[in-house]
């Protein structure tokens with residue numbers, strides 16, 4: 001077993017262990033923090049497919065996170081007010097079913113990623129960063145100025161949505177849902193990275209000319225990666241909204257894009273469990289440093305600077321060393 | 328003689344005022360090695376790029392396997408069967424040596440939108456990647472990171488990746504560079520046999536290799552083909568001696 005595998009097992013165990021200990025000690029707030037970490041990690045796992053594997057520095061992943069959030073908010077708010085979303089040409093009603101909401105969140109963010117990717121992937125480098133940022137901000141301002149769904153104030157959902165057989169309002173049960181999804185997506189993302197697609201995508205990041213010379217189109221690989229990436233982050237957005245029972249335009253803001261990127265960088269760009277490490281560390285810092293000082297973001301900034309300057313592989317790279325490419 | 332597999336007609340390419348390719352016409356027929364020689368900066372690499380699709384020609388046509396590919400990009404030309412190696416190695420440096428040839432095999436196979444089965448456990452692809460490494464003598468380096476290879480080994484890996492593509496034509500830009508005497512000799516023997524699989528347009532500075540291998544040689548100077556002929560014809564050609572070989576002797 002490599003050092004990274006061992007570290008991954010530890011990282012995988014941290015969140016459920018924390019949640020279970022908190023459950024035993026009757027500390028629901030800690031369970032909620034672990035749930036938040038799992039959901040933010042999921043958003044990071046999504047970004048990491050584009051950023052880590054594909055080398056696509058998207059500064060607009062808040063777009064997908066927000067779309068997932070609003071998919072939940074819109075569907076659930078219609079369900080709680082018993083008003084259909086639309087009646088003509090056909091009837092669409094709201095829903096409180098998490099499974100349906102996740103499906104809508106995934107499809108909506110995948111479609112958005114397809115459109116945004118098709119346009120922005122024609123550029124590279126700093127232009128790509130700026131264009132993805134611009135798309136994210138467009139959705140942000142759109143959400144602010146759309147009064148039907150709360151505008152600037154956002155939308156509150158009074159009761160968490162339903163999942164068959166579980167009481168989603170019970171913190172430990174909702175944690176189980178969020179962590180279960182994270183586990184499934186981690187498994188899938190790990191397989192993807194080692195599959196044919198992952199080999200070609202990661203090669204396109206290292207050397208696009210090489211990939212073209214063997215007859216593969218980098219643009220297609222990147223677009224598909226961007227769509228998968230956006231869909232995963234969108235699913236995380238739907239869960240995040242359900243965790244808070246609240247959505248607001250903040251989910252679309254560039255701060256959110258930046259935070260998701262921070263999870264990935266802190267944990268280790270391109271490392272499967274990087275976002276898990278990054279999100280857990282972020283939540284930990286937020287609630288330790290955040291309690292000590294209002295300016296905890298300054299310390300976070302310093303930490304980030306140190307990681308970027310001295311530990312390019314992030315937390316995982318520092319502990320486990322360089323990635324083993326071949327197995 | 329059969330129809331040429333590759334036919335360049337009146338190709339031109341300028342970089343600003345510099346004419347890098349000046350009305351170049353040449354052919355490559357089945358079973359031959361056609362060497363392209365000329366001093367540094369003559370436009371050999373530029374011409375290879377124009378053939379492979381990385382660089383658009385200002386005018387002229389590239390016909391490949393009876394088809395006009397002048398307006399196609401690199402990817403469709405590669406898929407049509409143009410296998411190129413680079414003068415400056417262009418590989419996935421973070422990958423192992425084997426992963427680079429498996430990437431080539433994957434490119435040739437084409438089924439890239441598969442997301443679940445580990446590619447390095449895909450017997451068909453890995454066997455093809457290994458076979459290519461064995462042919463160029465890199466099999467013992469398969470698990471090494473490409474970035475850790477020597478310059479000469481990277482050149483060989485370039486050739487191995489091209490092999491996995493099973494191309495109809497090889498375009499090789501100075502594959503011997505950095506190989507050393509014994510390495511050059513070995514690769515010379517290999518290319519000699521390879522021409523039966525697919526013809527090779529070979530850019531090379533190693534004159535021993537060129538004279539040993541080439542069925543035909545074209546001499547490029549300032550973007551122009553100043554002579555085409557057999558090794559003996561080229562050795563005797565006075566303009567070539569003056570423009571190129573003579574200068575080489577003087578060094």
Ligand SMILES: Nc1ncnc2c1ncn2[C@@H]1O[C@H](COP(=O)(O)OP(=O)(O)O)[C@@H](O)[C@H]1O
Pocket residue numbers: 342345347365366367368369370371372373374
């Ligand atoms: N992208 C480019 N932009 C401008 N000039 C170039 C470019 N590529 C090549 N050249 C110039 O074209 C000439 C031919 O270059 P090249 O094809 O690399 O020569 P060779 O491979 O024969 O040594 C050189 O003078 C080189 O400086």
Ligand SMILES: [Mg+2]
Pocket residue numbers: 371372373414
């Ligand atoms: Mg050259």
